[in-house]
Amino acid sequence: MPKWDTIIDFSPVGVLINIVDVLLVWFVFYKLFTIIKGTKAVQLLKGVFVLLIARLLTEFFGLDTLKWMMDQVLPMGFLAIIIIFQPELRRALEQLGRGRLFARTAMQEEEERERLMEAITKSVSYMAKRRIGALISIERETGLSEYIETGIPMDSVMTSELLINIFIPNTPLHDGAVIVQKNRIAAAACYLPLSESSFISKELGTRHRAAIGLSEVTDAITVIVSEETGAVSITADGDLDRNLSMEEFEARLRRVWFGNTTEQTNTSRWKWRRRKNG
Template identity: 60%
Template sequence: MLGGGLDILELLRVGVDIALVWYVLYKLIMLIRGTKAIQLLKGIAVVLAVWLLSIAFNLQTVQWITSQAIGWGLIVIIILFQPELRRALEQLGRGNIFGRSARSEEEIIQQNIEAIIQSCNYMAKRRIGALISIERETGIGDYAETGIPINGKLTHQLLTNIFTPNTPLHDGAVILKGETIVAAACYLPLSESPFISKELGTRHRAAMGISEVTDALTIVVSEETGNISCTKNGELHRELDQNSLSELLRENLSLNVKSSEKKTKKRRGSNDG
């Protein structure tokens, strides 16, 4: 009986040990994601693979070269990636390395919102027509494929420049995903609803159309009036000022809203079942 209890405790200890190591590794990978250190990890994996193959096939020269590379690799890593290591140690000292992912994502959302608002206000004052569709839970990659790939970081300068009149990409919709401008000059499905006002043009019908088939948030800047509108779930919000647009974006793009919507969908699914 005592032996069985010790075995369970030993298994629990090993499980906690492995879980902690994997958690730390995961956080470190998230920390260096998007930096040049990722390429370093790929290079290390290649060197280790070659080293193991050289041992398996008794390739002595290759084994000696890879052994030297591994032996001196730590010093090379410290020299080449001193800024990344210093930043990681600073964050560890501030105690926020393990809470970095959630906060950084919130910061990214806030920066995206500010870029969109700044761009829309600029275009509205100058009556530059624009159609911006923001992907949420439902993927809209099929519509992005109808346009020209951009895959650039979202900034108000780039977003505004795309819609500048008489440029190759100004006609059509821009599709955003996270902090990335995925594509421009995209075709969106036009709404067939008879309740849309006749005074609204193709951009508004396209914005309504995409909102009827996905949960995307789509912003329209009118070329005729300079008014800003937004569609979501088949609803059209017209004549938005800066504060209204900012509030609407924050309500629909924040992490808390996304997580609550996921919970709501799960509850609905269980109730349907």
């Protein structure tokens, strides 16, 4: 039986090696969890943990019959895990062979970012052509929970089809704003604070006032599609950009949402600054 001091080296170099060893093991498990995140493997993995905990409890409480049964099942369970997780394991090995395993998180974020941009751009283009009024607010640093609570909870994956369907006239959710939180549709039919600024043009309606009102108290980005004209606008960082073409809209949204610096500047812009009361 090896002694404890032969397992762990307490010398400075040994301690450093042990720390690196633990960090590498943690990183490997972290990458495995990122690979299976969002797949059915997550639920199956929870079931495996339940079985392992049950096995420990049978040992602790001396449940010999149940322990014997689990001892027969668990060895076959590992083979079943390999079969069940075969798609995830194959994908991980493919990424490892391509050298992309450790870059997967950044790649996933970029893919998700492009998917979100495509979903919003496609839905806004569809609604603008048909003059379907829409109000879409995107949470950034400032939380929008108090406004989410005023609407109908959804917690849904954001797709262009879902966004379009929400704002179809005479449907239960078309009034109010959709709020996007952590890349998901958190709620629909939400109430936003109306701006009382005297600098707002009289030709702007309730949707624009609500969008400006939200930008006065938060750093949220809000997309507006006018029901009267089909014009597309964005409020963000104290600015209201009106009557944007789809190219200008996508460039502006990409810049304020994801920090891209490339943006077409030939926009029809009405700009206002936040003013303190009094």
